[in-house]
Amino acid sequence: MSRKASKGTPREPQGPRGTIRSVDHTKRGAEVTLRLRNDDTRAVHYISSVRTIRFDPVTKRVVVGLSDEGRVVIPGAAEVHPSFNYIDPGSEAELQIVLPPRIVKLAEGPMPDDEVRFEEHDLADAEEIVVEVAWSDTPYYEDVRAQERAHERNRPGAELWMKGKTVMAAPMPDRGGGGKGAR
Numbered sequence: 001m002s003r004k005a006s007k008g009t010p011r012e013p014q015g016p017r018g019t020i021r022s023v024d025h026t027k028r029g030a031e032v033t034l035r036l037r038n039d040d041t042r043a044v045h046y047i048s049s050v051r052t053i054r055f056d057p058v059t060k061r062v063v064v065g066l067s068d069e070g071r072v073v074i075p076g077a078a079e080v081h082p083s084f085n086y087i088d089p090g091s092e093a094e095l096q097i098v099l100p101p102r103i104v105k106l107a108e109g110p111m112p113d114d115e116v117r118f119e120e121h122d123l124a125d126a127e128e129i130v131v132e133v134a135w136s137d138t139p140y141y142e143d144v145r146a147q148e149r150a151h152e153r154n155r156p157g158a159e160l161w162m163k164g165k166t167v168m169a170a171p172m173p174d175r176g177g178g179g180k181g182a183r
Contacts, residue, residue: 013137067134
């Protein structure tokens with residue numbers, strides 16, 4: 001009786017390496033150019049649309065999420081799937097994202113007068129930008145079974161798809177400089 005040769009444990013996929021190539025302030029806010037490189041032997045799929053923008057006024061850091069990690073699905077609301085793209089093995093991709101000039105969000109905690117209040121932060125106040133890009137070694141498709149599990153936990157389906165996250169950081173350019181920011 002012969003035994004089949006064991007293939008061993010499957011190898012974990014390798015995520016893309018990334019850099020922030022430039023950050024330019026514009027009238028519309030900021031244009032950020034990313035460069036992603038896939039050194040793996042199979043294609044890497046990634047979210048190519050901005051899903052979240054968070055600003056911490058204490059650290060003056062803006063975090064841009066091309067990821068559904070941590071997003072909460074509101075029951076009854078429309079769930080818009082992110083845009084996806086891929087990088088072939090041994091290839092690079094460039095991605096440009098546009099950020100608004102201001103970030104507006106609901107204020108934390110209950111207000112004493114039960115009114116809804118908003119916090120507004122100017123992107124020009126940020127000193128650092130961090131971009132998080134979700135990736136996987138398989139294309140995204142809407143899996144009804146996964147969606148049912150995701151909605152049980154109020155999580156988007158793309159969060160279950162994600163195998164990892166590539167994180168890039170760079171200083172924000174001075175708004176008055178008018179030139180390229182991070183390299």
